[in-house]
Every structure is written in structure tokens, then in C-alpha cells.
Amino acid sequence: MELAKSFEPGDIERRWYDQWEQAGHFAPNMDETRPSFAIQLPPPNVTGTLHMGHAFNQTIMDGLTRFHRMKGDNTLWVPGTDHAGIATQIVVERQLAEQGISRHDLGRDAFIRKVWEWKDVSGGTITSQMRRVGCSVDWSNEYFTMDDTRAGIVTDVFVRLYRQGLIYRGKRLVNWDPKLGTAVSDLEVESVEEDGHMWHIRYPVVGSEASIVVATTRPETMLGDVAVAVNPGDERYAHLVGQMLELPLTGRRIPVIADDYVDAAFGTGLVKITPAHDFNDYQVGKRHGTQLINVMSLQATLLAKAQVFAFDGTAEGTIDLPAAYAGLSTADARKAIVADLDAQGFLVEVKPHKLMVPRGDRTGSVIEPMLTDQWFVAMSKVGDNDPTGKSIAQKAIDAVASGEVRFIPENWVNTYNQWMNNIQDWCISRQLWWGHQIPAWYDEDGRCYVAETEAEALQLSGGKPLRRDEDVLDTWFSSALVPFSTMGWPADTAALRAFVPSSVLVTGYEIIFFWVARMIMMTTHFLGKVPFRDVYIHGIVRDHEGKKMSKSEGNVIDPVDLIDGIALEPLVKKRTTGLRRPEKAPQIAKATEKLFPEGIPAYGTDALRFTMASYASLGRSVNFDFKRAEGYRNFCNKLWNATRFVMMNVEGQDCGQDESLPLSFSFVDRWIIGRLQQAEAEVTEALDSYRFDIAAQTIYEFIWNEYCDWYLELAKVQIQNGDAAQQRATRRTLVRVLETTLRLTHPLMPFITEELWQTVAPLANARHTDSIMIARWPVAQPEKIDAVANARMDAFKDMVNAIRNLRGEMNLGPAVKAPLLVEGPADYADFLPYARLLGRLSDAAMVDKLPEDDAPVAISGTARLMLKVEIDKDAECARLNKEIAKLEGEVAKLSGKLGNDAYVARAPAHLVERDKAQLAEFGAKLDKTRSQLARLQG
Structure with a gap:
């Protein structure tokens, strides 16, 4: 498969998402021999559209889901939307008001039908946007908090709690x-x-x-x-x-x-x-x-x-x-x-x-x-015949205190406990029409009958005429049940056994009490176990100035606009429409034109996701910087172009798949293979500990700095100059490291990695599945880390950097090539073929002793390097004086440190030895540099 010259994300994203979904890759494997991994999506309001907070937490959730799916776990990410009682009712009432109609004009039943009509037409916006972000949720398990299944469970739970004496109606003070x-x-x-x-x-x-x-x-x-x-x-x-x-x-x-x-x-x-x-x-x-x-x-x-x-x-x-x-x-x-x-x-x-x-x-x-009549759930009362002897709240407090539920970062436990230890009874009724209508009926004398159906209530009343309670339940009541209402409860299903508790809940701190705590309360009360093991609390995504994004401020960013790009005019219209304070529109328009004079360019989904991952430090809020998204779009291009380079050098060639043929791996090959093992271990550990920022940083540095900037350049030399065994080993290393790196990167950047993997995997003899998303997660092999190769590569990098510094200080342009002489250990000769390319040299040779002339000299390890060009003697003396001052500073700092008896006595031995080695190295460099300066001045 030939790769296009440039990375164009739009077509790739749509094509691959459809293929993944149609292939059924998002569904769990239900293999009971494998560990289960499950995530509940915090159900976004059906009224809403995707905002940056959604893109942030969904990147984290999808990254975890893809990571565990590749590990072979029985993986389920449950999608759903919330009926959002107040928000949805307001939207539809506003639409009716534009026609001069109120809900009271229609009546309750007709109004509810209108809301359902609106939900069916417009309510799927956010799920289509989730597809654009690459969310690999199991759509076959999608729920709506007011669908028939959830409605039945909500009623069941309400009636059970009422009969346990834990739901009551009373006159209390509420927010009105x-x-x-x-x-x-x-x-x-x-x-x-x-x-x-x-x-x-x-x-x-x-x-x-x-x-x-x-x-x-x-x-x-x-x-x-x-x-x-x-x-x-x-x-x-x-x-x-x-x-x-x-x-x-x-x-x-x-x-x-x-x-x-x-x-x-x-x-x-x-x-x-x-x-x-x-x-x-x-x-x-x-x-x-x-x-x-x-x-x-x-x-x-x-x-x-x-x-x-x-x-x-x-x-x-x-x-x-x-x-x-x-x-x-x-x-x-x-x-x-x-x-x-x-x-x-x-x-x-x-x-x-x-x-x-x-x-x-x-x-x-x-x-x-x-002061109004409302329905409440008793938080601190023990339910009738409850064998645990604990209240709903106490069960939830114990679940966290015991460590069964773990907050990440841990400091959010304090917030949780503060709320739970001062908890008030939960007002669960709302005076709305859209929502789960409370299953309570009243006779003419005001007596109340709570039942699952009106027929049952009539039976309880002895056939008296009944009037149903007009209130509906708080939206959080139904969403508190999703850990088990989405798994077939009250039946004992395979899903309930496999995925409750789920593995992690990814959410924001503002709903720790409203949703997180209530899920813990409801699940521990009804199932006797916790709803999830970990609660990963992420920060809020703010605008570039650190302000909270809100529609009223006009600073909301639609993630799809970042993915596809948007011109200035429609962007201004988006930001100034529907403001609570319309008078702010001119100010917002002006600010938008200043920030985005040419609109927002298309960054693509992978760049957006990688940006979000890079921001995901534990608990920190995010000031979204478009320059970072631009940088990661360039990173996608870098990965794309690197793959094209590899393909041009290996396609149709022997890539070492035949194990019987000889392979000769250079220290460069062994170094990159070892660095890959380290990257695999670091990324795995980072994802296991929810450090997406570290995972993103590790991947970025490995791909850009080590694989692209160093290994690809050095591989050119090996392919051009090596014998058959060396070339075979280099091609094998090129494709195998790249293929593994694509798998390592897939959870964060799913689309580009799938597209490239389809091309690279066959050459790496690694395509055992039809998609990277179900390919094996890379497992580090520490035995492949070659300490000797690493040391050799460090020495070579130091040599190249020394050559580049010399060129810079001598103002040699990129097109100017100069010969290099090296005085040093014989093994430096291995570096010369590579140094010619990376140092832009006309030639490179080992010598017993550098000539006694004024040509510039740099120290690299135990070697002395000379570029044989005419120099400005005064400028070179100035450079050497600057280098001597720097080295003297380092020597003085380390000497002072090692001269401190307290430090030497208390510091770990390996740190003291490291400091001594560095002091010796800097001292040797200082002596050589002083000698060089003395020669120039003599």
C-alpha cells in the first residue's frame, strides 16, 4: 500500500472509524479467562454538543480503553446520554415560545411527546461528535437515561428504597x-x-x-x-x-x-x-x-x-x-x-x-x-431489615476508607469525605414535566401509595380513585444507577459479573458529590460492592488566558472545529450566538478576530488527542494553547514522513524476515532497540498510573528525537555503506521498531497509527490481526537493552554535538563542508561514517596527534576534534575562554559539593560516585581546553 505524500487526516479518520465499528472491534470479547476492564462514560446531556472538557476526558477514557483492549483484556466502554431534565425542558419550551405556545397550552402528555420528537432529531449530535474524536465505545450497549430499560430500573429502585423506609416526602428548605x-x-x-x-x-x-x-x-x-x-x-x-x-x-x-x-x-x-x-x-x-x-x-x-x-x-x-x-x-x-x-x-x-x-x-x-414539599432519600438512616446495619452514606464512606474505591489524585478523598461526613438528605424531586415521573399516587384524602404501576397502586388503595404525583426525579437519581442499570440488573448477568465494579471512572471534580458519591452510595447499597475501583479526577480545560470556558463568555471551543478547521466568519457567529448577555457580542467578536484572524486551521483528531494527553497531569487544570496543537499536528506529519522514508528504503527489499539469513546489528541498531524497550516500559507504566502526560512526552521524544532525528539518519549510512547482513539488520530494525512504536502510540493517536500500521506491519512480519486496535500491546524486553551500545551512542551524540557547536561558532553554513580530524581511542573510527553525514563533513579521519596549528578544536569525551579550516584566531580564543569559564564553573560546583563532608557522608553512594566521575571528566576537558588555548596564544 503506497502512502500519500502528505498526511490528510479527514478521509483517514472517517474511513477507519467506520471500519472499526462495522468489524465489531469496540465490543468486549467476554473471555472469562482474561482480566476485565470497563469504563462508564459520564453521560453527556442529550441537549449538548461536545466541548473541550468532553474531548479531554474522552481522550483519557479512549486511551485507557484502547490500551487495555490491546493488552487482551475483556474491555468494555459503555456509552450513554442523560435526559438532562431541566436543560432539555428549557430548550423545548424556548422553541415553543417562539411559536407563542407554552407547555401548559399543550398539556403534559403532548409536551412530553414534543420533547421526545426533539430528542430523536437533535439528541444524537454528541454521539456523532464522539465518533469524530475516535471514541471506541461499544455502541451496541448505548443507553439513554430515560429509555424503557432504565425507566423500569429507576422505578424499581425508587420503590425498593421507599419500602425500606429510605425515601420519604417532607417539607424542607431547598434551592428554588x-x-x-x-x-x-x-x-x-x-x-x-x-x-x-x-x-x-x-x-x-x-x-x-x-x-x-x-x-x-x-x-x-x-x-x-x-x-x-x-x-x-x-x-x-x-x-x-x-x-x-x-x-x-x-x-x-x-x-x-x-x-x-x-x-x-x-x-x-x-x-x-x-x-x-x-x-x-x-x-x-x-x-x-x-x-x-x-x-x-x-x-x-x-x-x-x-x-x-x-x-x-x-x-x-x-x-x-x-x-x-x-x-x-x-x-x-x-x-x-x-x-x-x-x-x-x-x-x-x-x-x-x-x-x-x-x-x-x-x-x-x-x-x-x-420551603416546599419534596421527596428525599434519607442519607444517614439505616434501611428497614438492612443486614449491614449501615446507612447509605456510611456504606459509601466505608468504601473509600477501606481502599475499595481509590481517588487519583489522592487529595480528592478529603473533598469526598468532607461532603459525605456533613451529608444532608438528598432532595430527589423536581417540579418539571420531562423526567422520570415519581411512582406515587394519592387518593382524595391525600394518602400516598408508592408502587411500580398504577394498577398496583390501585390495588394498594383498595380501588380508590388516584392522582399521580406530578413531580419528576432529579436527573442525578437515574444517572446514579448507571453502574448497574447498564449491566442487566436486577438479573444476575454475565456483564454484571464481569464489569461491576468497573475499572476506573474518569470525571471532573465538580461532580464528585453529585454523581461519583451517589453512584458509590447506590451501588454499595443495592449490590453490596463498589461501582468502580479508581476515580481519576482530571482538571478543567480553560481558555488560553486561564478563564473558564462558557457560552456566556463566548470563549467556548468546539473540538470538531479544531479537527476540521473553521473560517473566521462562522467562528465569530458561533461564539456570539445564544449569549445570556447579548450586549457582549461585539466585544467577543473583536476578541475572536484578534485571536483567530484567519479562523482555526484543521489540526485533525490525532493532533487534538495528543494535545489533550500531553495536558493530562494529575488534577491540574489546562490552559489550552493552540500552539501546542499546531506542534502536535507537525508531530503527525513527522511520523507520516518518517514512515514514507522507511517504506522507500525497505519496500521490496530484504527486511530480515528470513531468520536463517545472517544479521549484523551495529551499535546504532542495538541502541534504538534498547531505547524502544525503555519507551515501552515507560509508556506502559504511565498509562497504568493515569499519567497520560508522561506517556505522551515519552512517545514524542522517542519518535521525534531518537527514531527520526538520530536513527533514521544513521540508518541511511548503514543502508548505503553496509554489507548484506548489515543492510538486512538495519531494514529489520527500521520496520520492527516503527511497527512497535505505532502500536505504542495507538491509544493516543488512533487514526494515523492505524493507517501507517497497515503499511508497515506486513514488512515487520507483525500483521496477525486486521487492525492495530486489536494488535498485541508492546511488552518491554529489558534483556534487549544494551548498556555498551547505549554508552557508544552517548559518546557518538556528544561527538556530533561537539562538531555542530564548532560549526556554529565558526559560522559555517549548512552547505559548507569541512574535513574532520579525530585524536582519540581507536573505537572512535566506528563513528566516522556517521559523523560525515550528521556533521556535514567533507571527510573524517583518525590521527595519532592533531596538527599544531590554529584550527579550532573541541573536546568530546576522551577525544579531540579538529575542523581543518582557516579560522579567526581571536574568535577562537574567545570561544575557548568561554568554554574554560564554563568548565571551571562546573569543576568548582562539584568540588564544593564533594568537599562538603556532610554531603559525602549522607548522600547515596552512587550519587557520590557519579559526582566524582563528572568532576574527573570536567577536569580532563578543562586541562585539554587550556592546553589548546595556550597553543593558540603561544
Whole structure:
């Protein structure tokens, strides 16, 4: 097969991916005698498109998958997408709004059908993009978190947990998005620093002329105050604890309480306690047995009558609120309340104050702590008849503490434990229509029946008419089950036995609690074993300035644009469309034009993947630099051109496949073979320890620096000048090292390596499969590392570098060739044929002694090298003085080190011996260089 003159990735990528998929290479072999390796793909939202974070973690996951598949492991990478309740519902609602229709106009069933229609048409975008990135997932095992199989398992799990007493419905404080009209998770809340105020309000002490001043950033919620708290150690207010205060504007009286929550040094040291509208206040109120007074509607407007509840959710009546505030938004109510406080003499002062405002990441609306009826999973309670006697949370804590689940990097264990040890019950209900509808039904008296089907619920109710709960489950509930919901549970399947626990979970730190911890909780609870053994936490991919990539900032990069390239105009349009703040569009357009004046060039998938791998240091965030992608595109070209060179020199020739014919390996051949063994061991160790950056660096240095820049050049000499046995050995080494290197590189750069391997493998007698992706992973053979050859190659490299330095210092252009004389050991004669080529020499010869003239001389090991050209005597003296100063510095540094008795006594013996050897070497070089300078000056 003839290779094209240049590497054009587009056609190669599409052709090979289709062939791999059609051949069934992505499926596990299900060989029970082999180790199993499995990865669960963090299911991307069905609404989404691939972003750089996906490309980053999918490069890591695919690299691991291809690595283990080549090792012969029973390998499975499970793909899937998440129904993404809130995100998907918003997308479809926006589409309807453009037609002047709301979901309420359609009704629930019709709206759900619309969402399914949209999902079927547009939801496959991300899976097609995954194919472009080369993800070798088993598409036959693809799932959707709302497909029929997953829906049945979600219902099954919900009912089981309910019957174990671990799911309950209660009135609790939750994050509430008033625009969406639903509870949201912490992950969907962004804390944004904004300019605000601190209002200082006077609260009169009952039965006294005295008053206290309370500072607050939210005066509109004071209508729901149940107490004012002081720190128990604050002597200023100790006499007030237990006394009553008049709550301004309401006519109510509230107590002064003491609680450690209060920071005596912040504000006035007095905190109003509003448990129905603040999470911290909720905990204070619970500790002190106060009531909960809700003053706000679900639309974040003030009520005419506040609702009063006990902490167990029991309704305890209502309280009339000032009629003037009823129906006002929180912002308008704040203005009105502050004005009234001022008018009635309760407002003491107002100070500017920076505060963190919680906003919905999709709507931008202020998130309100809201007291609502929700479904919860009990985290710290032991389930009924649970033989382990442990709560769901404790099982997950123990799984990590025991080492059954390992975090990489290890420091993320602290984050996990901090969350788990302070865990609250999990709010699993959402007030949406798109999602898994909660399997609970109510009769006319409000009694609840949880069942897998309505028919079963009717049977439980004795045939009473029932109404189904309208809420749906939090998206994270169904995704928490994927370790076993994708493996045939509750049946005892071969997949469940082979792939649970899976080998590793690759994900970002921001969902350690939302997804990682919940998978551990659910799997340990239902299966009695962990969902995965390792959790590899990678950093965030940021833009070139270190800013987080976000649609709102217009700095998102589509990986497919890096693969295929994109012109400036469509790139600007992409970055300025759909901004939350459209007024930023001109600024973003200008920045894009500055950064990409000619658009983004096509880098190809392999260059993008290698870039991502090179960035994958443990836990570090990534500032994406396009220059690095450009460098790795050049690396692909280098590998392509190297293969073409090899093919031109070996195709149709004897490549040593006939083992009966003699082979004569030079020290150069033995060196590159040994270096390959070292590279194989280093890359294998790096991939085993998730150090993709080290694997990429090792591969890059071996291919570019050692195989291409050194061995290929030296092989030219051997092929041109060697006898038949030498030529045969060189060709054999060329193709076998290249073929092995392609296999070593395949997990990181799958497409170019497959294309080249198909050409090289037959010549290397290595094509025992139809694809490199199922070829054998290279296993290092340390016995092939030749210490003598390595030492000889080091000496030769030093010689070539010395010649090149001489040429540079003498300003000899590349076209100028000069003769070389070498005074030194006889074995340096082996270097001369190679030195002629790499040193651009007209000739090279060994001499007993260099002539006594002014020609420049360099020291290489124990040899002296002279380029026989006319020189500038002054310039050469300057060069030698510079070299002497450098050597004197090295000698002084090592002499000082070895003259330190403490160092010599405590340092490992091999380091001391190394320093002594280096001192002797530098000393010898210094003596020779001084002698050379003296001769020139004499």
C-alpha cells in the first residue's frame, strides 16, 4: 500500500472509524479467562454538543480503553446520554415560545411527546461528535437515561428504597428557581459577586426604652423572622438572651437566642433568624425549636398571609402580612420595606456591601431558599431489615476508607469525605414535566401509595380513585444507577459479573458529590460492592488566558472545529450566538478576530488527542494553547514522513524476515532497540498510573528525537555503506521498531497509527490481526537493552554535538563542508561514517596527534576534534575562554559539593560516585581546553 505524500487526516479518520465499528472491534470479547476492564462514560446531556472538557476526558477514557483492549483484556466502554431534565425542558419550551405556545397550552402528555420528537432529531449530535474524536465505545450497549430499560430500573429502585423506609416526602428548605418553578441542585446554582447593601435595622426591646441594631442584606425576608441570635460568648448582648423584641412593621414579638453560629465580629454581632428563607437560619431554628414562617410564593413574590409550619412539616396556621407588600417581587418588596422602615424610624444606616448572590445557571434568576414539599432519600438512616446495619452514606464512606474505591489524585478523598461526613438528605424531586415521573399516587384524602404501576397502586388503595404525583426525579437519581442499570440488573448477568465494579471512572471534580458519591452510595447499597475501583479526577480545560470556558463568555471551543478547521466568519457567529448577555457580542467578536484572524486551521483528531494527553497531569487544570496543537499536528506529519522514508528504503527489499539469513546489528541498531524497550516500559507504566502526560512526552521524544532525528539518519549510512547482513539488520530494525512504536502510540493517536500500521506491519512480519486496535500491546524486553551500545551512542551524540557547536561558532553554513580530524581511542573510527553525514563533513579521519596549528578544536569525551579550516584566531580564543569559564564553573560546583563532608557522608553512594566521575571528566576537558588555548596564544 503506497502512502500519500502528505498526511490528510479527514478521509483517514472517517474511513477507519467506520471500519472499526462495522468489524465489531469496540465490543468486549467476554473471555472469562482474561482480566476485565470497563469504563462508564459520564453521560453527556442529550441537549449538548461536545466541548473541550468532553474531548479531554474522552481522550483519557479512549486511551485507557484502547490500551487495555490491546493488552487482551475483556474491555468494555459503555456509552450513554442523560435526559438532562431541566436543560432539555428549557430548550423545548424556548422553541415553543417562539411559536407563542407554552407547555401548559399543550398539556403534559403532548409536551412530553414534543420533547421526545426533539430528542430523536437533535439528541444524537454528541454521539456523532464522539465518533469524530475516535471514541471506541461499544455502541451496541448505548443507553439513554430515560429509555424503557432504565425507566423500569429507576422505578424499581425508587420503590425498593421507599419500602425500606429510605425515601420519604417532607417539607424542607431547598434551592428554588422561581423562573423555572422547580427545586434545583447545588450544581445548578452559581454564586455571583454583586454590589449590594447592608441595612442596619433597629429592633426595640419589649418593655424597655432600649433597642438593638441588626444588620442584614435581605430586609424583605424580615417579615418571616422568628428570633434574633447572638453569640453565647458575646458579653455585649448576654443580658438580652431570653428577652423579647418587637419585629418592625409586623406587630409580632420574637426572642433573643444564643447560638454559636453567630460571628460576634461580623456586622453588629446580631443576626436575624429567618428559617424559612435561609439555609443557615434553618439549622439554627431547628436547634432552638422555632417555627418556620414562609412569606414568599413560589414565584418569589410576597404573600398576603405568611404560612407557619413546624419543623416536622405540620401546618400551624397563617399570619397576616402588611397588605402593601402582597404580590411584590423580592426586589420591589425590598424597596418598599426599606422605605417604610426609614419612615417609621427603624432604619439606622445603609452601607455598601459586596455579596455573593446565588443565581440559576440556566435562567440567571436569583435562587431562593424555599420551603416546599419534596421527596428525599434519607442519607444517614439505616434501611428497614438492612443486614449491614449501615446507612447509605456510611456504606459509601466505608468504601473509600477501606481502599475499595481509590481517588487519583489522592487529595480528592478529603473533598469526598468532607461532603459525605456533613451529608444532608438528598432532595430527589423536581417540579418539571420531562423526567422520570415519581411512582406515587394519592387518593382524595391525600394518602400516598408508592408502587411500580398504577394498577398496583390501585390495588394498594383498595380501588380508590388516584392522582399521580406530578413531580419528576432529579436527573442525578437515574444517572446514579448507571453502574448497574447498564449491566442487566436486577438479573444476575454475565456483564454484571464481569464489569461491576468497573475499572476506573474518569470525571471532573465538580461532580464528585453529585454523581461519583451517589453512584458509590447506590451501588454499595443495592449490590453490596463498589461501582468502580479508581476515580481519576482530571482538571478543567480553560481558555488560553486561564478563564473558564462558557457560552456566556463566548470563549467556548468546539473540538470538531479544531479537527476540521473553521473560517473566521462562522467562528465569530458561533461564539456570539445564544449569549445570556447579548450586549457582549461585539466585544467577543473583536476578541475572536484578534485571536483567530484567519479562523482555526484543521489540526485533525490525532493532533487534538495528543494535545489533550500531553495536558493530562494529575488534577491540574489546562490552559489550552493552540500552539501546542499546531506542534502536535507537525508531530503527525513527522511520523507520516518518517514512515514514507522507511517504506522507500525497505519496500521490496530484504527486511530480515528470513531468520536463517545472517544479521549484523551495529551499535546504532542495538541502541534504538534498547531505547524502544525503555519507551515501552515507560509508556506502559504511565498509562497504568493515569499519567497520560508522561506517556505522551515519552512517545514524542522517542519518535521525534531518537527514531527520526538520530536513527533514521544513521540508518541511511548503514543502508548505503553496509554489507548484506548489515543492510538486512538495519531494514529489520527500521520496520520492527516503527511497527512497535505505532502500536505504542495507538491509544493516543488512533487514526494515523492505524493507517501507517497497515503499511508497515506486513514488512515487520507483525500483521496477525486486521487492525492495530486489536494488535498485541508492546511488552518491554529489558534483556534487549544494551548498556555498551547505549554508552557508544552517548559518546557518538556528544561527538556530533561537539562538531555542530564548532560549526556554529565558526559560522559555517549548512552547505559548507569541512574535513574532520579525530585524536582519540581507536573505537572512535566506528563513528566516522556517521559523523560525515550528521556533521556535514567533507571527510573524517583518525590521527595519532592533531596538527599544531590554529584550527579550532573541541573536546568530546576522551577525544579531540579538529575542523581543518582557516579560522579567526581571536574568535577562537574567545570561544575557548568561554568554554574554560564554563568548565571551571562546573569543576568548582562539584568540588564544593564533594568537599562538603556532610554531603559525602549522607548522600547515596552512587550519587557520590557519579559526582566524582563528572568532576574527573570536567577536569580532563578543562586541562585539554587550556592546553589548546595556550597553543593558540603561544
